[in-house]
Amino acid sequence: MNTNENTDIAALMQGMGKAAKAAASELASASTAAKNTALTESAKALRDSKAAILDANAKDMAAGEKKGLKGSFLDRLMLDDGRIEAMAAGLQAIAELADPVGVRLSDWDRPNGLHIERISTPLGVIGVIYESRPNVTADAGALCLKSGNASILRGGSESFHSSAVIVTCLKQGLKAAGLPEDAIQLVPTADRDAVGELLRLVEYVDVIVPRGGKSLIERITAESRIPMFKHLEGICHTYIDDGADTDMAKNVVLNAKMRRTGICGATETLLVARTVAPTLLPGIVDALVDAGCEVRGDTDAVAIDGRIAAASDDDWDTEYLDAIISVAVVDGVDQAIAHIGEHSSQHTEAIITEDSKAAEEFLNRVDSAIVMVNASTQFADGGEFGMGAEIGISTGKLHARGPVGLEQLTSFKYVVRGTGQCRP
Amino acid sequence: MNTNENTDIAALMQGMGKAAKAAASELASASTAAKNTALTESAKALRDSKAAILDANAKDMAAGEKKGLKGSFLDRLMLDDGRIEAMAAGLQAIAELADPVGVRLSDWDRPNGLHIERISTPLGVIGVIYESRPNVTADAGALCLKSGNASILRGGSESFHSSAVIVTCLKQGLKAAGLPEDAIQLVPTADRDAVGELLRLVEYVDVIVPRGGKSLIERITAESRIPMFKHLEGICHTYIDDGADTDMAKNVVLNAKMRRTGICGATETLLVARTVAPTLLPGIVDALVDAGCEVRGDTDAVAIDGRIAAASDDDWDTEYLDAIISVAVVDGVDQAIAHIGEHSSQHTEAIITEDSKAAEEFLNRVDSAIVMVNASTQFADGGEFGMGAEIGISTGKLHARGPVGLEQLTSFKYVVRGTGQCRP
Numbered sequence: 001m002n003t004n005e006n007t008d009i010a011a012l013m014q015g016m017g018k019a020a021k022a023a024a025s026e027l028a029s030a031s032t033a034a035k036n037t038a039l040t041e042s043a044k045a046l047r048d049s050k051a052a053i054l055d056a057n058a059k060d061m062a063a064g065e066k067k068g069l070k071g072s073f074l075d076r077l078m079l080d081d082g083r084i085e086a087m088a089a090g091l092q093a094i095a096e097l098a099d100p101v102g103v104r105l106s107d108w109d110r111p112n113g114l115h116i117e118r119i120s121t122p123l124g125v126i127g128v129i130y131e132s133r134p135n136v137t138a139d140a141g142a143l144c145l146k147s148g149n150a151s152i153l154r155g156g157s158e159s160f161h162s163s164a165v166i167v168t169c170l171k172q173g174l175k176a177a178g179l180p181e182d183a184i185q186l187v188p189t190a191d192r193d194a195v196g197e198l199l200r201l202v203e204y205v206d207v208i209v210p211r212g213g214k215s216l217i218e219r220i221t222a223e224s225r226i227p228m229f230k231h232l233e234g235i236c237h238t239y240i241d242d243g244a245d246t247d248m249a250k251n252v253v254l255n256a257k258m259r260r261t262g263i264c265g266a267t268e269t270l271l272v273a274r275t276v277a278p279t280l281l282p283g284i285v286d287a288l289v290d291a292g293c294e295v296r297g298d299t300d301a302v303a304i305d306g307r308i309a310a311a312s313d314d315d316w317d318t319e320y321l322d323a324i325i326s327v328a329v330v331d332g333v334d335q336a337i338a339h340i341g342e343h344s345s346q347h348t349e350a351i352i353t354e355d356s357k358a359a360e361e362f363l364n365r366v367d368s369a370i371v372m373v374n375a376s377t378q379f380a381d382g383g384e385f386g387m388g389a390e391i392g393i394s395t396g397k398l399h400a401r402g403p404v405g406l407e408q409l410t411s412f413k414y415v416v417r418g419t420g421q422c423r424p
Numbered sequence: 425m426n427t428n429e430n431t432d433i434a435a436l437m438q439g440m441g442k443a444a445k446a447a448a449s450e451l452a453s454a455s456t457a458a459k460n461t462a463l464t465e466s467a468k469a470l471r472d473s474k475a476a477i478l479d480a481n482a483k484d485m486a487a488g489e490k491k492g493l494k495g496s497f498l499d500r501l502m503l504d505d506g507r508i509e510a511m512a513a514g515l516q517a518i519a520e521l522a523d524p525v526g527v528r529l530s531d532w533d534r535p536n537g538l539h540i541e542r543i544s545t546p547l548g549v550i551g552v553i554y555e556s557r558p559n560v561t562a563d564a565g566a567l568c569l570k571s572g573n574a575s576i577l578r579g580g581s582e583s584f585h586s587s588a589v590i591v592t593c594l595k596q597g598l599k600a601a602g603l604p605e606d607a608i609q610l611v612p613t614a615d616r617d618a619v620g621e622l623l624r625l626v627e628y629v630d631v632i633v634p635r636g637g638k639s640l641i642e643r644i645t646a647e648s649r650i651p652m653f654k655h656l657e658g659i660c661h662t663y664i665d666d667g668a669d670t671d672m673a674k675n676v677v678l679n680a681k682m683r684r685t686g687i688c689g690a691t692e693t694l695l696v697a698r699t700v701a702p703t704l705l706p707g708i709v710d711a712l713v714d715a716g717c718e719v720r721g722d723t724d725a726v727a728i729d730g731r732i733a734a735a736s737d738d739d740w741d742t743e744y745l746d747a748i749i750s751v752a753v754v755d756g757v758d759q760a761i762a763h764i765g766e767h768s769s770q771h772t773e774a775i776i777t778e779d780s781k782a783a784e785e786f787l788n789r790v791d792s793a794i795v796m797v798n799a800s801t802q803f804a805d806g807g808e809f810g811m812g813a814e815i816g817i818s819t820g821k822l823h824a825r826g827p828v829g830l831e832q833l834t835s836f837k838y839v840v841r842g843t844g845q846c847r848p
Contacts, residue, residue, distance in 0.1 A: 025765070029788055110810055114799060120792070123821050227651060227822050243648055248844035251505055255846035341449070363451055363839050367545070375538060375842030384847065385838070396837035397547050397630055398651050399823040411821035414809070415787050418799030420672035422679035423808065 009189065013197035016152055016185050017204030020125040024150035028122050028204045032099040034177045035138055035146055042173025045087040047140065050084050056161035057134065057300045064158050064260050074199035077159055087138045087166070090389070091173075094142045097388040100406040101148040117415040122148030124206035126409065128391070129154045129220060131212040134162035140209070141170050141184040143391045145411035146264040150183045152205065154198060157190035164188075199224040209392050209404070212214070229404050231395040233319040234264030234347040236377040238282060239336040241363065242273040243355030248374060250284050255376040258291045262321050264393060265348050265380030269316060270327045271336045276413050281305050293323045300329035316343045333358045337365050341349070344368055346395045348380040369395055369402040433613065437621035440576055440609050441628030444549040447604040448574035452546050456523040458601045466597025467512040473593050474508050480585035488582050493610040493807035501583055502558045511562045511590070513814070515597075519567045521812040524830040525572040530539045541839045546572030548630035550833065551622050551813065552815070553578045553644060555636040556602050558586035564633070567815045571833035574607045576629065578622060580636075581614035582724040588612075617762055623648040633816050633828070638743070644768050652835065653828050655819040657743040658688030661803040663760040663786065664704060666697040667779030672798060676776055679800040682715045686745050688817060689772050689804030691741060695760045700725070701753045705729050717747045724753035740767045757782045761789050766790055770819045772804040793819055793826040 027035075046053070056077040064074055100120055107117040128140040133275045137155055140412035144151035147372040155163040187194050199208065199220065208228045210220045217232050229406040238256050240249045256267035272281060277300070285295055285305045296311035308327060314322050316339075317327040330336045333351070342350050351362040359373040370380050380403070382390025387405030400408035453457075470477070481503040486525050488498055524544055531541040550573045552564040561579055568575035579587040592611040598605050611618050623632060623644065632652045634644040641656050662680050664673045680691035696705060703726065707730045709719055720735040732751060738764075739750040755761045757775070774796035775786040781799040794804050806814025806827030815833065818824040824832035 025791070028791065029644065110808070110811060114803065116809060121821075232695070245844070251846055252844055259847055300734065359841075363664075366838065367449070367452065370838045370840060372840040372842065375840055375845045376847050378847040379538065379840065379842075384534070385540060386532060397545075401835055402838045411825055413792065414794045414826045416794060416796040416799055416803065417783075420676060421799045421803065422675055422800040423683055423800050 004409060009191055009193045010197050012189070013187075013194060013201060014170035015308060016187070017125070017201040019152040019182040020057045021204045022151050023182040024122065024124045026180050027145070027183050028101075028149055030148065030179055034179055035099070035148070036095040038140055038145060038173040038179050039091045039385055041092040041097075041176040042138075042142070042170045042172070044090040045169035045172040046084060046091070046166065049165060053079060053084055053162065053165045056165045059161045060134075060159055065269060067158075067371060069158065071111065073132055073158075077134065077162075079134060079162060080127050083135065087135050089183060090135070090139055094146050094389055097146065097406060099146070099288065100410045105412055107151055107287065111421060112421050114421055115417045118412050119415050120410045120412050123409060123411050125150045125152065125156065125204055127152045127201070127205045127208045128228065129198070129208065129210045129212070129216070131156040131216065132158050134159045135164060136211060137163040137166045137186070138170065139169065140391055143389055143406060143409060145174075146185060146408045149409055150185075152185050152187065152198060154187040154195060158382040160190055195220070196223060199226060199323065202226055211392055221249050227398070229392055229394045229396065229400045229408070231393050233345050233346065234266065234380075234393075235269065235317065235319050235343060236267045236343040236380070237269045237271055237336075237340050237344055237349045238267045239330070239333070239340075239349070239351045240273060240276065241333060241336075241351055241353035241355060241358045242275040242315040243353040243358055244276065244280070245352070245354055246280060246283070249280055249352045250287050252350070252374070252376050253284055254291060256378055257288065257325050258293055259376070259378045261323050263378065265378050266321070266376045267350070268318065268320055269343065270325055271330050271339055272301070272327065273336075274329050274331055277301070278304050280326070288325060288349065291323070293325055295325055295327060297327035298329060304329070319345070332377065334363050337362060340366055340368070347393065348377045350375060350377050369393070432614055433617045434621050436613070437611075437618060437625060440611070441549070441625040443606040444574040444576050444609060445628045447606040448546065448548045449608050450604050451569070451572050451574055452525070453781060454572065454603055457706045459523065459572070460519040462569060462597040462601035462603050463515045463566055464597070465600040465613035466562075466566070466594045467515040470508060470512040470515070470590065473589060474505065474706065477503060477508055477586065477589045480527055480589045483585045484558075486585055488783040491582075493582065493739065497535065497556055497582075501558065501586075503558060503586060507559065511559050514559070514563055515566050518570050518813055521570065521830060522571070524834045529836055531831050536845050537843060538845055539841045542830075542836050543839050544834045547833060549574045549576065549628055551576045551578070551625070551629045551632045551650065553619060553622070553632065553636070553640070555580040555640065556582050558583045558590060560635060561587040561590045561610070562594065563813065564815055565591065567830060567833060568814055569598075569607060571830045573833055574609075576609050576611065577621060578611040578833065584614055608666050619644070620647060623650060635816055651822075653816055653818045653824045653832070655688060655769065655817050657769050657772055658690070658692065658743065658804075658817075659743050659767060659769040660691045660771055660804070661687060661693045661695055661764050661768055661773045662691045662801060663695040663754070663757070663758075663764075663773070663775045664697060664700065665757060665760075665775055665777035665779060665782045666699040667775070667777040667782055668697075668704070669778055670704060670707070671774045673704055674711055674775070675802050676798070678711045678715060680774065680802055681712065682717055682747065683800070683802045685747050689802050690745070691774070691801045692742065692744055692749065692765065694749055695754050695763055696725070697760075698753050698755055701725070702728050707752070712749060715747070717749055719749055719751060721751035722753060725751040728753075743769070757785050759806055761786060764792070765789055771794065771817065772801045774799060774801050776816050793817070797813055
């Protein structure tokens with residue numbers, strides 16, 4: 001790319017940032033009714049534009065096939081009637097969620113008569129960078145809108161045509177509601193330099209939400225000058241304590257690993273207490289192997305069950321996102337917590353036990369966004385948490401941690417009401 | 425500085441980071457009683473070490489005088505019996521505040537029987553970078569400790585001897601309470617490269633809190649790879665609406681500007697509604713000039729009162745931190761909000777009015793951390809807000825906004841309790 005094109009992209013992104021900030025300022029005081037009208041009208045526009053969306057998606061699919069993209073990638077890229085309807089229904093569901101802006105989070109009186117309220121406000125402008133799934137365009141734009149934020153969406157180049165039609169539908173909704181159309185913008189170029197420019201728009205963009213694989217997140221983390229809500233990976237652990245119920249342990253581990261292996265909340269490592277490992281492991285390995293899962297383990301695990309292959313050092317730090325699990329035998333809850341402290345990505349960890357003391361020890365001391373007792377790590381999801389929807393999961397400790405829903409897309413301000421108080 | 429010394433400083437800071445992280449892990453589950461014991465024993469140690477502190481401070485003062493430091497700087501650096509006692513009392517006051525860790529922030533049940541709690545946790549390791557005031561060493565270390573965080577303190581080189589003795593007292597408190605002494609560490613070198621290394625310890629440090637002048641904050645912002653709780657400056661506005669009470673307007677503006685001119689919550693720009701400017705301004709200028717304040721204004725303001733000097737374009741973007749105020753005449757609340765949107769640092773803004781409609785408009789639409797009606801902007805302070813103490817003020821919108829007290833130094837985790845639930 002030559003210098004002129006680089007300059008053009010920098011100017012393009014600056015312009016988008018400026019327009020987003022202006023839209024955000026209007027959006028911050030938009031009524032709940034207007035935001036909901038925009039969402040329901042966007043849903044209507046998506047349904048009315050089914051043919052145009054399918055056409056655009058066919059172009060993306062053809063290009064993807066020509067490029068030789070993997071089947072799983074093409075499956076994520078593909079839209080059909082059902083998926084378009086699901087997108088529209090998703091927008092309506094977000095319209096039905098409570099408005100997270102303008103909520104009085106707390107309030108108190110001071111002895112001098114000042115009344116202080118903490119009131120939720122939008123964050124401002126959110127940049128969302130994602131890969132091939134076109135439905136993220138609708139989801140992310142809608143979540144940002146409902147939380148009063150303007151969004152700059154940067155989808156994968158492979159889904160560009162599909163996303164462009166979807167954003168046109170969202171803009172129809174904004175227009176119908178009398179809201180600024182720049183509240184939702186799609187980066188109109190597949191050029192990768194646009195991402196670099198977006199990550200430097202510190203003046204205009206308040207948060208970056210990257211969604212995608214580890215390499216995408218690593219690249220964005222290294223480049224971004226803007227704070228992020230992100231998780232790099234989900235190396236989730238399930239620990240079977242010596243106080244575990246046998247059947248529950250087997251069922252929960254099977255679900256935690258195998259329900260869907262490709263999600264960040266899937267368990268990647270199983271820790272088993274030494275006292276119960278010989279009796280429990282064979283049954284669990286039966287269930288995992290039957291379900292098509294490869295089992296790797298430390299020497300203690302291998303000694304217990306011959307179907308377990310020897311794990312390498314790397315296994316303990318690997319997010320398989322596949323039908324593979326690593327198993328380590330530990331002395332008890334202390335060693336389990338130590339193993340998690342060393343290898344976890346601070347996403348989600350679970351203990352299976354009937355011993356409430358061990359459970360509390362684990363819940364208190366494990367430093368992850370989500371800690372569970374007697375439940376599958378696959379519940380690590382904004383929908384399952386009752387948040388209605390999520391734009392991602394954060395393993396950071398600042399602002400948002402765990403599922404990032406509407407509430408996590410807001411900030412707050414202090415509103416102070418006085419009667420002429422001066423500070424002594 | 426040669427390469428060996430640079431390598432040494434990098435290794436030194438890595439070691440401090442690692443030690444802080446290990447201490448933070450212990451501190452996260454420390455009892456409230458242990459943390460409070462550490463604080464009260466630290467207070468005792470400060471009182472017992474008065475002579476040593478005064479000796480160390482005398483060394484710092486002598487070096488500062490030799491270096492030709494300004495009187496105001498030396499005043500901030502100076503310790504005496506009263507200031508040491510105030511530091512000790514400050515530690516005791518922090519011991520008396522509620523523990524912000526382990527608080528159930530919210531909890532709810534899911535239809536599948538899962539019980540979800542959101543529980544406050546420490547952030548981890550906090551790096552505090554500050555200028556000459558040695559009492560920040562005690563304050564910041566104590567606030568981090570009470571909120572379960574380990575701290576790495578980097579004071580100004582001018583206060584190095586004083587801070588070193590203060591940290592020794594804090595470590596005595598930690599030891600007496602059975603808590604890790606590495607929970608509070610002072611960077612043991614005045615070398616500026618240590619700051620650069622601290623700002624790159626992404627693996628160990630969770631948040632940086634810079635406290636100081638604009639140039640310090642700008643330098644740290646440009647260099648830091650770690651998120652920050654900070655404010656660059658406080659360009660605070662007071663707007664006198666046409667619905668303002670005359671006496672209240674005069675009293676509040678005088679207090680907002682002149683109570684202390686050197687704090688970030690001091691009003692720097694006065695906006696006055698056009699309809700009331702001719703009747704109100706002269707009285708306000710009387711009061712300001714009597715108090716020793718220089719008044720600069722736009723052409724409308726100058727036309728109303730001859731004592732007002734013509735302001736330059738820069739005045740509207742200047743944090744004077746001095747007995748100077750800029751005055752602009754505006755058409756009404758809309759133009760006041762627009763002026764603030766353009767020139768404010770999003771710290772604190774106030775409207776003086778008896779008109780509740782204008783007040784609500786201002787409170788809703790001004791996008792600052794703190795918005796006030798009929799009160800002095802000098803109330804922008806964690807103590808005045810009833811938070812007990814603050815480590816700083818944040819103008820960012822992520823995590824902490826406004827005064828940063830104990831609560832803002834915490835994160836949270838989700839604790840999920842089940843009875844064997846698997847995700848369908």
